[in-house]
Amino acid sequence: MSERFLVTGGNRLEGEVAVGGAKNSVLKLMAAALLAEGTTTITNCPDILDVPLMADVLRGLGCEVELDGSIAQITTPAEPKYHADFGAVRQFRASVCVLGPLVARCRRAVVALPGGDAIGSRPLDMHQSGLRLLGAHTEIEHGCVVARADVLEGATIRLDFPSVGATENILMAAVLADGETVIDNAAREPEIVDLCNMLVQMGAQIRGAGTSTLTIEGVKKLVPITHRVIGDRIVAATWGIAAAMTTGDVRVTGVNPKHLSLVLDKLRAAGARVTYDPNGFRIVQPDRPRAVNFSTLPFPGFPTDLQPLAIGLASIADGTSMITENVFEARFRFVEEMIRLGADARTDGHHAVIRGIPQLSSAPVWSSDIRAGAGLVLAGLVADGTTEVHDVFHIDRGYPRFVEILTDLGGDIVRVGATSEPAQP
Known part of the structure; x- marks a missing residue:
């Protein structure tokens, strides 16, 4: 049986994280x-x-x-x-x-x-x-x-x-x-x-x-x-979105912030204070994020790799967000897992409408790809109780030291071996 993550919500992420190669x-x-x-x-x-x-x-x-x-x-x-x-x-x-x-x-x-x-x-x-x-x-x-x-x-x-x-x-x-x-x-x-x-x-x-x-x-x-190798802008943005979702304060280094201009603009629109330096950026989210619309497009548009993270942010934002996926048609499979966590979401073609709620509810969920897995973990950080994220080998394919970094930032996440795993519905 594959390993899984146990993610307990409620902690604010704070600190600094260095991003490696892309x-x-x-x-x-x-x-x-x-x-x-x-x-x-x-x-x-x-x-x-x-x-x-x-x-x-x-x-x-x-x-x-x-x-x-x-x-x-x-x-x-x-x-x-x-x-x-x-x-x-x-x-x-x-x-x-x-x-x-x-x-x-x-x-x-x-x-x-x-x-x-x-x-x-x-x-x-x-x-x-x-x-x-x-x-x-x-x-x-x-x-x-x-x-x-x-x-x-x-x-x-x-x-x-x-x-x-x-x-x-x-x-x-x-x-x-x-x-x-x-x-x-x-x-x-x-x-x-x-x-x-x-x-x-x-x-x-x-x-x-x-x-x-x-x-x-x-x-x-x-x-x-x-x-x-250049710094990984997708990993960097993941930690920035994690800060915004948990009303946190995280500085990310090792990446060119110009590679994330649109993403950081979206976080600013969500209410975050965003500051830049030549080697990274800092996200401070003082209050519950505001709802923001996202539409994925090839660079310099909003990256499709970050679409699941954007849905996670929208799920706990104040207001209603529309997420439009223009690159990969199956990425909205992630929405089904977010609904398990209590998200108020529906999809129509390549659009997803997310009505933000103050807090998600913990549940067993399954990651279908690298970014969906990361998105489910971030959702677990803002859910009540402990969320089980299964098939985390996907996350290991794209995120170095994922558990260690989140723990260093104050998140409550543990990797465990799955000796008996509930069947996926």
């Missing part, structure tokens, strides 16, 4: 190490489950990987293997990001269709169509994405949606293609900029990082380097 960046940077023969060193790696999983994927491709605290050293051979059909690939979504580098280095790739969070359909159509425009032949065979290319040639590629994963895979294939590639309607997330910065350090020629148009001039070879 989950949504480090895994792609590790995959980018496939592009250069030799040893690439990545620092500020977060202590999360997905990092050793990605290390296993890379080892299966012939790399030597050493993990030592926040440092990952990846030694890529002259001829990596191209077949990534093994168990670790199916455990997390980001494993698909080896597709682009393998096509670039090996001119072929076989990558098992990835697993990961249950947040809705995330097809690989744009990944495949972009690689096809670069000259690769791709198809789905026996549960794997199979790609082959005699040569890769630059092309103009317009994405139907600014998909982060598609942008990353096409970008990493294009850096070793012949000629110029233009990716139009590219994702603009800070994690994309981080990947571009690393690739440029390695010798790639990329213009437009952080804009909707990336221009890549292919080069013959990249070299291994040392690169530091």
Whole structure:
């Protein structure tokens, strides 16, 4: 039986928390190490489950990987293997990001269709169509994405949606293609900029990082380097929202606050006092939060990863909030668990209407993905009694030292082994 968290509500969060490297960046940077023969060193790696999983994927491709605290050293051979059909690939979504580098280095790739969070359909159509425009032949065979290319040639590629994963895979294939590639309607997330910065350090020629148009001039070879992962803006925002929900006072360091401008504006609208410094921000929530509307969009919009946390905040806010999900259709599964905790919520298509109540009520709940799990824990912090949060392995995939940090901030949370677990309704 999986472990669970016991969360007892009623405590105000106070203190300071340092955020490590971004989950949504480090895994792609590790995959980018496939592009250069030799040893690439990545620092500020977060202590999360997905990092050793990605290390296993890379080892299966012939790399030597050493993990030592926040440092990952990846030694890529002259001829990596191209077949990534093994168990670790199916455990997390980001494993698909080896597709682009393998096509670039090996001119072929076989990558098992990835697993990961249950947040809705995330097809690989744009990944495949972009690689096809670069000259690769791709198809789905026996549960794997199979790609082959005699040569890769630059092309103009317009994405139907600014998909982060598609942008990353096409970008990493294009850096070793012949000629110029233009990716139009590219994702603009800070994690994309981080990947571009690393690739440029390695010798790639990329213009437009952080804009909707990336221009890549292919080069013959990249070299291994040392690169530091940017701070995790989603983890940072989680602690900021936790402060707002518990009428707390929390300073978050290790992250660029400009990466969270809209999120912090929303917390200010909810009544929080928000102050910035070059290495983070501070949230002080003096009273019960006010209701605020949220609408998820690609960066620089409100992150879909924070939608469950926004629902948690709305559930105990003063007033009625509307949450609109524009990215992943299944993320509102989280609302069903919030209703178990007494939230006054209903969904209609991609909208959720939340009428805030002063306090939630404890109950057993189940996390369906990383952010839903964190959202349920935060909801438990503002519920009466003790809330049991099950399937917490999801949280371990995205949050380093989750229990320890919450405890240091004054939260009452305990991890226990589940010897007998009630069946999920």
